[in-house]
Amino acid sequence: MSFAAPEEYRDGELLIRSLRPGDGAELNRATVASYEHLREFMEWARPDTTVEDSEGYVRLSQARWLAGEEWGLGVWRGERLVAGCGFMLRGQPLEHGTVEIGMWVRADEAGRGLGTRVLRALVDWADADWPIHKLTWQCDSRNLASARIAQKCGFQLEGRLREHVPGVAGGRRTTLLFGLVRSDPRPWRSGP
Numbered sequence: 001m002s003f004a005a006p007e008e009y010r011d012g013e014l015l016i017r018s019l020r021p022g023d024g025a026e027l028n029r030a031t032v033a034s035y036e037h038l039r040e041f042m043e044w045a046r047p048d049t050t051v052e053d054s055e056g057y058v059r060l061s062q063a064r065w066l067a068g069e070e071w072g073l074g075v076w077r078g079e080r081l082v083a084g085c086g087f088m089l090r091g092q093p094l095e096h097g098t099v100e101i102g103m104w105v106r107a108d109e110a111g112r113g114l115g116t117r118v119l120r121a122l123v124d125w126a127d128a129d130w131p132i133h134k135l136t137w138q139c140d141s142r143n144l145a146s147a148r149i150a151q152k153c154g155f156q157l158e159g160r161l162r163e164h165v166p167g168v169a170g171g172r173r174t175t176l177l178f179g180l181v182r183s184d185p186r187p188w189r190s191g192p
C-alpha cells in the first residue's frame with residue numbers, strides 16, 4: 001500500500017510528530033533522565049546511552065518511516081520532548097489495518113494524565129488520517145499504569161499471554177493484549 005503518512009498532529013500545546021534527524025540530543029536528555037522510570041518495562045532503556053546513540057536511533061526511525069515500516073513519534077511541548085510513541089506494524093502489512101501503539105512518558109511528566117491524553121490523541125489521529133481499522137496495545141501484566149491508560153481510552157482486554165516472552169528484568173513476562181476497533185466507543189468524545 002502506498003501511504004503518505006501524515007507527519008504531525010496537534011493537541012493543544014502538544015505536538016506529536018515524526019522523530020527526525022537532529023532530535024537525538026533532546027531524546028537523549030529525556031530518556032537518560034527517565035532511566036529509573038523506564039527500566040522496569042522498556043528493554044531499550046540504558047543509563048549511559050550517548051547523544052550519538054540517540055541520534056542514530058532517530059535517523060533509523062526516519063528511515064523506517066520513509067520505508068512505511070514503522071512510524072516513530074515524539075510528543076513535544078515546545079522544545080521539550082515529553083513522551084515518545086509510535087505506530088508499529090509488528091510484521092503485518094498496513095493493508096491488514098491493524099497497528100500497535102507503543103509509548104513511554106518522560107519521568108517528571110508521568111502520573112499526571114499525559115499518557116492518557118497522548119493515547120487518546122493517537123486514537124483520534126488514527127481515526128481521522130490513518131488507514132487503521134484496529135489499534136492494539138500490549139503490556140507486561142505488572143504494568144498497571146499502562147493497562148490502566150489503555151482501558152481509559154476504550155481498549156478492551158483481549159488476551160493474557162502467560163509467560164509469553166523474556167521479561168526485561170529476567171524471568172518470563174506475562175503479556176496483556178488490548179484492542180480497539182473502529183466501532184468501539186471513544187468515551188472522551190461524547191461531550192455534555
Ligand SMILES: CC(C)(COP(=O)(O)OP(=O)(O)OC[C@H]1O[C@@H](n2cnc3c(N)ncnc32)[C@H](O)[C@@H]1OP(=O)(O)O)[C@@H](O)C(=O)NCCC(=O)NCCS
Pocket residue numbers: 037038041042103104105106109110111112113114115116117138139140143144145146148149
Ligand atoms: C505507562 C505510562 C506510559 C503511562 O503514562 P502516564 O502519563 O504515567 O499515565 P497517566 O497519568 O495518564 O495515567 C496513569 C493511570 O494509571 C494509574 N496507575 C499508575 N500507577 C498505578 C499502579 N501502580 N496501580 C494502579 N494504577 C496505577 C494512575 O492512577 C492513572 O489512572 P487514573 O487516571 O485512573 O488515576 C508511563 O507511566 C510510562 O512511561 N511508564 C514507563 C514506560 C512504560 O511502561 N510504557 C508502556 C509500555 S506498554
